[in-house]
Amino acid sequence: MPTSESDIILIVDDTPTNLAVLSEALTSANYQVAVALDGETALEQVGYKPPNLILLDVMMPGIDGFETCRQLKANPETAQIPIIFMTALSDTVDKVKGLSLGAVDYITKPFQQEEVLARVNVHLELYHLNHNLDRQVKERTAELSEALDSLQKAQVQLVQNEKMSSLGQLVAGVAHEINNPVNFIHGNLSHAKEYIADLLELLRLYQEKTPTVNPDVEAFAEEIDFEFLKEDLPKLLKSMEVGAGRIQGIIKSLKTFSRANETQFESINIHEGIESTLLILSNRIKAKSFRRDIQVKKIYGELPLIDCSSGQLNQVFTNILSNAIDALDESASRQPQDWIPRIDIRTAIEGDQVAITIANNGGTMSPEVQDHLFEPFFTTKPRGKGTGMGLSISHQIITEKHGGQLHCRVEGDRVEFVIEIPIQQTIAPTPHQAKSQS
Ligand SMILES: Nc1ncnc2c1ncn2[C@@H]1O[C@H](COP(=O)(O)OP(=O)(O)O)[C@@H](O)[C@H]1O
Ligand SMILES: [Mg+2]
Known part of the structure; x- marks a missing residue:
């Protein structure tokens, strides 16, 4: 009192x-x-x-x-x-x-002096009580809304982690299952190439040492176009080898991506993370009935390995890139005939930070949307499509877990998200680990 x-x-x-x-x-x-x-x-x-x-x-x-x-x-x-x-x-x-x-x-x-004093006392006391009550209500309200806010954030994190972790498990499972058969296809191809070269050489020797050819053999050689086969077979094997090599590359990317539920800090090649995310999204990037192929332009700077959690960072890339694709899909119907949907990805060192910029054209974003972008559950997408969690979780990952910044810039029809994270962490929540390539 x-x-x-x-x-x-x-x-x-x-x-x-x-x-x-x-x-x-x-x-x-x-x-x-x-x-x-x-x-x-x-x-x-x-x-x-x-x-x-x-x-x-x-x-x-x-x-x-x-x-x-x-x-x-x-x-x-x-x-x-x-x-x-x-x-x-x-x-x-x-x-x-x-x-x-x-x-x-x-x-x-x-x-009446006593009456004046009594009334003044009563009303001052009431005034102070009211004032305190008011302050307490305000404090409680602030506390409660803070609690609600962190509850929402935790909820978002949980749901997103759960989603990414089951997607990660699925991707890791698929990658693992394909890995073995592809490895033996790729491994055996080099032997097959040698054997086939030997067989062709054997045939060449037969032809050379046998002056009179049996007409049946000659007829069959013609039927199967043996001359062409001899030439084409090695080329065919070569392209099988290239194909198998490509599948191995994809598996490697899938594995990088599937570490999405890992939160440990490692020294990471950021570009590998971006590439594996693009791979996961490659089907969405392709032409659709309502728009052309999305042109993905990459301008990669010379980056050192960055201290971060690759899994969490891949979540951020996935969220921002899928938003860009959503925005391009959504705007396609309003664009002129010759419009080409584009995503530009740029990486660069800026002081002691690395900056990753992901931009798309064709976008629109009202100032109101820009104000609420990073709030949990904020979405402008139809029910069932948008959850409003992508950017909120990304913001949390970049600012709270990596001590960086995430912001959005809109310029004309270009919507750009800039991720900035320190090259070296001073706030790493887990001890540093050497990069382990699984
Ligand atoms: N590249 C973009 N262009 C236009 N709007 C965007 C872009 N990225 C995000 N937004 C806006 O931010 C909102 C929130 O994004 P996000 O948190 O990922 O949730 P969701 O994608 O589920 O809606 C989106 O609904 C959209 O309105
Ligand atoms: Mg999203």
């Missing part, structure tokens, strides 16, 4: 004797007293030194007490100050008018 010494009471009255009597009574009760002789002065005074309570005369030259009260109540800065009217009239109409204007009480002249 605040002490009464700290309370300032403003007395507004045009009769100096009234001022003197009240001042004395209140000062001796340990209140600080300020006085004003008319409504205008009172309003001015309240402006630069707000009192805790006002004793206000009704009849005054210039603006009267009612008008002064109305103006005080109309100003949010002063509306809370309790006002007690002082009136010589015991007329009920005046009392009712005063109370209806927002005054808390009235006292009638001539004053």
Whole structure:
């Protein structure tokens, strides 16, 4: 409970004797007293030194007490100050008018000192109680909304982690299953190439050492176009080898991607992460009935290995790239005939940070959307398509887990997301580990 010494009471009255009597009574009760002789002065005074309570005369030259009260109540800065009217009239109409204007009480002249003090005390106490209650409610509300916010964030993280982790498990499983058969296809191809070369050589020797060819053999050789077969077979084997090699590359990317649920920090090649994410999304990048192939332009800078969690970073790439594809898909119907959907990916070192910029053309984003972009559950997409979690989780991963920044820039029809993370972590949550290539 605040002490009464700290309370300032403003007395507004045009009769100096009234001022003197009240001042004395209140000062001796340990209140600080300020006085004003008319409504205008009172309003001015309240402006630069707000009192805790006002004793206000009704009849005054210039603006009267009612008008002064109305103006005080109309100003949010002063509306809370309790006002007690002082009136010589015991007329009920005046009392009712005063109370209806927002005054808390009235006292009638001539004053009963004890009564004035008692009423002032009661109203100051009420005022302080109210004030404290107000503050407590505000504090509680802030605490609650903070709790709600972090609850939402945690929920988003959980759902996204669950999603990425099951996708990661699926991808890892598929990669593992394909890996073995592809390896033996690729491994055996080099033997097959040798054997076939030997067989062809054997045939060549037969032809050379056998001057008369059996007509049946000759007919069959013609039927199967042996000359062409001899030439084509090695080429065919070569392209099988290239194909198998390509599948091995894809498997490697799938494995990189599938570490999405790992949160450990390692030294990572950022470009590998981007490539594996593009691979996962390659089907969405291809031409659709309503738009052409998306042109993905990559301008990769010379980057060192970066301290980060590759799994989490791949989540961020996936979220931003799929948003870009969504935006291109969505805008396709509004674009001119010769429009080419594009995604530009650029990486560069900027000081002690690495900057990864992912931009798409054809976009639109209203300032309202830009304001809420990173909020959990904010989405402009239809139900079932958008969850509004992608950017919120990405923001969390970049800022909280990697001590970096994620922001969005819109320029004309270009929407650009910039990820900045320190090359070396000082806030790594887990001890550094050498890169383990699974
Ligand atoms: N490249 C972009 N172009 C236009 N709008 C975008 C882009 N990326 C994100 N947005 C906007 O941000 C919103 C939130 O994105 P996100 O958090 O990933 O949730 P979701 O994709 O599920 O809607 C999207 O609904 C969209 O309105
Ligand atoms: Mg999204």
